[in-house]
Amino acid sequence: xxxxxxxxxxxxxxxxxxxxxxxxxxxxxxxxxxxxxxxxxxxxxxxxxxxxxxxxxxxxxxxxxxxxxxxxxxxxxxxxxxxxxxxxxxxxxxxxxxxxxxxxxxxxxxxxxxxxxxxxxxxxxxxxxxxxxxxxxxxxxx
Amino acid sequence: xxxxxxxxxxxxxxxxxxxxxxxxxxxxxxxxxxxxxxxxxxxxxxxxxxxxxxxxxxxxxxxxxxxxxxxxxxxxxxx
Numbered sequence: 184x185x186x187x188x189x190x191x192x193x194x195x196x197x198x199x200x201x202x203x204x205x206x207x208x209x210x211x212x213x214x215x216x217x218x219x220x221x222x223x224x225x226x227x228x229x230x231x232x233x234x235x236x237x238x239x240x241x242x243x244x245x246x247x248x249x250x251x252x253x254x255x256x257x258x259x260x261x262x263x264x265x266x267x268x269x270x271x272x273x274x275x276x277x278x279x280x281x282x283x284x285x286x287x288x289x290x291x292x293x294x295x296x297x298x299x300x301x302x303x304x305x306x307x308x309x310x311x312x313x314x315x316x317x318x319x320x321x322x323x324x325x
Numbered sequence: 326x327x328x329x330x331x332x333x334x335x336x337x338x339x340x341x342x343x344x345x346x347x348x349x350x351x352x353x354x355x356x357x358x359x360x361x362x363x364x365x366x367x368x369x370x371x372x373x374x375x376x377x378x379x380x381x382x383x384x385x386x387x388x389x390x391x392x393x394x395x396x397x398x399x400x401x402x403x404x
């Protein structure tokens with residue numbers, strides 16, 4: 184079972200954060216291949232696993248270097264807004280230990296300086312999240 | 326906000342009732358004002374969209390009676 188385990192000092196205050204890479208999704212990569220067009224390299228990002236998020240989100244503008252176009256829209260509710268329309272993009276998320284997830288993510292403004300991506304329950308729906316607070320570690324398996 | 330997929334969303338609204346009658350729960354692929362197909366999964370619809378139209382904006386949407394927004398409890402979201 185593909186999995187990774189991450190130790191975060193002060194897990195309680197910092198949260199379950201993990202370095203990931205965001206890449207062009209497999210479907211677009213397959214479509215680009217026959218035309219000989221180059222596939223943009225993945226982007227590094229700091230993500231937080233967020234059980235309070237229905238879906239996964241990337242910070243607005245993060246995907247620009249990948250040259251992606253939207254493949255859908257989603258309406259979102261946040262603590263301060265309701266029914267906000269956002270674009271969805273098809274991507275591949277690469278976690279540690281070569282754990283790959285093909286998914287769609289919503290692009291939305293993310294406040295704060297570090298977190299560029301939220302890993303939501305759309306991804307957790309396919310896996311097992313283990314959070315061991317007293318050891319400051321968590322693991323995600325698929 | 327959704328100006329990029331404005332035509333596709335309008336096309337979906339125009340065909341919504343008919344799609345609900347024939348394919349509720351499935352995923353429709355729309356490019357401009359053209360309904361390009363209905364698929365069992367979102368993944369299949371996206372694959373077909375890239376294959377047929379390339380890297381351009383297209384709309385893959387689940388055909389549902391009631392749109393349920395996604396919820397985010399974190400105040401990291403700046404909207």
